[in-house]
Amino acid sequence: MTDTQDTAPGASPSYPSHWEADILLRDGGTARIRPLTPDDAGRLVAFYTDVSDQSKYYRFFAPYPRLSDRDVRRFTHHDYVNRVGLAVLVRDEIIATVRFDRIDGTGRPSEDSTDAEVAFLVQDAHQGRGVASALLEHIAAVARERGIRRFIAEVLPDNRKMGKVFTDAGYTQHRSFADGVAHFELDLEPTEQSLAVMRAREHRAEAQSTQRLLAPGSVAVVGAGRDPRGVGRSVLRNLLAAGFTGRIQAVNRNAGELTELDGVPLRASLGELPHPVDLAVVAVPSAQVPAVVAECGAHGVQGLVVVTAGYAETGIEGRARQRDLVRQARAAGMRVIGPNAFGLLNTDPAVRLNASLSPQLPAAGPLGVFSQSGAIGAALLEAAHRRGLGLSSFASAGNRADVSGNDLLQYWEEDPATRVVLLYLESFGNPRKFSRIARRVAAAKPVVVIKGGRHTGSIPAGHAAALTRIDDRTVDTLFQQAGVLRVDTITELYDAADLLAHQPLPPGDRIAIVGNSDSLGLLTHDAALSAGLRPLLPHDLTTSATPEDFSGGLSAAIDRPDSDTVIAVVIPPIGAGALPHFPGSGLLSASASASAGADAPAGADGGGEPFAPFAEALGAAAERANAAGKPLLLIHLALPDLAARLTARVPAYPRPERAVRALAHATRHAAWRRDNAEAGRIPELDGIAEGPARRQVASALAAAPEVTLDEAAAAALLAHYGIALQRTLPAADRAAAVLAARTLGYPVALKATSPSLRHRPDLGSVRLDLTSEAELLRAHQETTALLGPDARLVVQPMAPRGVDTTVSATVDPAVGAILSFGLAGAASELLGDLAHRLIPATDRDVAGLVREIRAAPLLFGWRGAEPVDTGALEELLLRVSQLVDDIPEVAAVSLEPVVVAPHGLAVLGATVRLAHLPARTDLGPRALG
Secondary structure, rough: OOOOOOOOOOOOOOOHHHHOOOEOOOOOOOOEEEEEOOHHHHHHHHHHHHHHHHHHHHHOOOOOOOOOHHHHHHHOOOOOOOEEEEEEOOOOOEEEEEEEEEOOOOOEEEOOOEEEEEEEEEHHHHOOOOOOHHHHHHHHHHHHHHOOOOEEEEEOOOOHHHHHHHOOOOOOOOEEOOOOEEEEEEOOOOOOOHHHHHHHHHHHHHHHHHHHHHHHOOOEEEEEOOOOOOOOHHHHHHHHHHOOOOOOEOOOOOOOOEEEOOOOEEEEOHHHHOOOOOEEEOOOOEEHHHHHHHHHHOOOOOEEEEOOOOOOOOOHHHHHHHHHHHHHHHHHOOOOOOOOOOEEEEOOOOOOOOOOOOOOOOOEEEEEEEOOOOHHHHHHHHHHHHOOOOOEEEEEOOOOOOOOOHHHHHHHHHHHOOOEEEEEEEEOOOOOHHHHHHEEEEEEEOOEEOOOOOOOOOOOOOHHHHHOOOOOHHHHHHHHHHOOEEEOOOOHHHHHHHHHHHHHOOOOOOEEEEEEOOOHHHHHHHHHHHOOOOEEOOEEOOOOOOHHHHHHHHHHHHHOOOOEEEEEEEEEOOOOOOOOOOOOOOOOOOOHHHHHOOOOOOOOOOOOOOOOOHHHHHHHHHHHHOOOOOOOEEEOOOOOHHHOOOOOOOEOOHHHHHHHHHEEEHHHHHHHHHHHHOOOOOOOOOOOOOOHHHHHHHHOOOOOOOOOHHHHHHHHHHOOOOOOOOEEEEEEHHHHHHHHHHHHOOOOOEEEOOOOOOHHHOOOOEEEEOOOOOHHHHHHHHHHHHHHHHOOEEEEEEEOOOOOEEEEEEEEEEEEEEEEEOOOOOOHOOOOOOOEEEEEOOHHHHHHHHHHHOOOHOOOOOOHHOOHHHHHHHHHHHHHHHHHHHOEEEEEEEEEEEEEEOOEEOOOOOEEEEEEOOOOOOOOOOOOO
8 A cells, every 4th residue: 555645635633632542452451542743753763663574565565664754754744634643652652553544536635535545554563462453443433533434445465464454343345356456445334243343352352451460470569668567568478378379579669688578589679670570569659659650661560459549539639640640551551450459369279369458368269359449348358258158359449540340340251260240339430331241241140239329329539430420220220231230238249149159040930938947938938029039838847857858848849840949948956856956056055955964965065067967958959959950048047057067058048038139139130131042132113214313403403502392393303213293283372272173183182381281180281082162162261261371282182092101211421321111190200110221222121111110010901901002112112212322412302191002102292302412322442441
């Protein structure tokens, strides 16, 4: 591909700083993409010097050993409209460039064309890291912004790497071969395939970057000092105590003559260490951190755990220091956990990493845990240890300035050691991305979340997330659509995790209850009913039940075809022949202890295993239940040691409500998985005129940044998307009312449309079924007398009888557009009986919306009524979703009432608000937040 232009046409606009972005490469390293400027001349020459002759030949189709001064000027001076150049930089050195020039059909420069010629050059040492594919995403986004719709590229046949970048991008493309050159034409409009490619690359890069943090070959603690109580020294001790399988080193600028600390090599700087470092734990005062980060970058460190505090949590100046820290680390190719972080843990026997403030490494297990709070993170670790639950890995990211829960989700999705993901979140950096990733992860591994700030909506000051408060109902919508289970406490978190990690998902909501306490069984039955589950009547084995009784009763419950889950209810046995004591139960009286005497069997005093037969029976039942694909839970009273003695892992709970709550979470998750086994689709709807709708919106916003459309304009916009608004004619006086009714045809309705009277039929603002002129005139006179001249009366045709509903869509500044549905009137306004989904909504989403509200039975023939046309209702919801998704300036749509009849529906009222809103798309090129 040759270059012939010397100067860029057109006036040069200001530097487009919004094109700058930090990116992750395929191997997990970071880099910076930004526009090239004249100041990059020296960097460009140095970059070109390091490129091989073969790569230069592939770029220019001829030997091109060096750049002339004219070349350097041409490649660094752009107008950012018709000619654009981007560069990828690591440690402030260029490692790749891309450039497009707008051309016409003959290949000549053109300011009016929508075609552009594009060319790449990647330094040989960085080829294979996904640099060119990331550059293609970003230069394509820039081109679309500048009105370019197609890229044209020419590639030599031997340049297979570049050809693969184009063919694998997923864009609609045309390829041809002529004169020894492969000719590519790429349509830059995003496609499902291009988005899938982009997200797959994003997933691989983020998972790999997290893997590099959790499984380093070597760790250095920077700031480990002589004081054994110091933070750095504590982390060093924790690394050693965990038995980290890699190499441990320490750095302290005041090391002096000391060359060793706790048996670990100690030096005054990273450059003096005898071995390279993959992960650095930074525990120095905040004023020293920039120098440490620079040193780490210069010596090839891949990631940082910054436990140092004094950043955004301290105020504006600290937030600026935090931004500088992340910018500096990413520019050097490093990811950051923190600052103000608690640290990282990996229990993999091949790693055994404890780069944290936790004094011990948890037992290995199936739970991956992420916490935004160090204090909550410590509590999560303590609770897991107390309950005997093992972790695969753990991260507490502190201020979460860089690495976030999204990164850990990407890693845990592929981590075979992680079966359940647990998150403590206080804010979202990118809610739409979280929803997208969590939904994919939850399809294979349960994701359970505690979301702090449920009622306050506040975000801790240190978090790097934009300070946007998300309504808690929106959070619930986001979690529900993504298949995320939300809990309120650490206890509830681990109650659910224990069941999800160690038992099969319930195939349904029917529960068999078996035990030796009728009362405890009934309490469990009532708790299950309250949780929306379907319990069978408890099977009471009586308080004198033997291990054999338990075995038989549980086996029968497992084998029942009408049971999906079995709950074993156990209390200490009472009665003739029963064991007198269970260790830890505290139920053996002093006299009973004395009567046992010297001849008491081993364990009667708590020192043996008197209830081993019970543990064996329950363990065997658990294995039988698991083989049948049914979970088995244990509810016990006064038997704290029983679960630990079982031959199989059985989730055990001291109270019925805790067990049932955990089971309800698992049952809902199983139902979500079944419902989402086949992804919903966004149907092709007829009657859509996107172009005219866009022109109407642009015209309406030409004079003002925000506008609420009048009824006629709203009806016209909705009509472009196949949504018919019931025709309405003004009835300012009696003559106008009569004329309107004659035009529309009887029967008609007379309504007041004043904002203060809308939706207030209790005030007499609506008169229905007016079948004659006399009835209409009487109603007009009475309504005017009652409501006054400002009622703004209108006449409408009568809609068919049905159920009054409300359909709306609004834009949340953090999450994006949300589609809502409910019944009109008190159900939604007073009781809040609304269901929500993120836009764009699929056919499965809208079907769930219609059925999710508590008043849904009214739509499906409640008490013998005729069911309404839910198919028409679902289509209306899809049309509203597409309107708001297609046209970002549609800030809010409200359709009320929507009368859904047994056949069809009628939209009787509509409000549409337009505004210039920030972009809410998740379709842009990959970039770190």
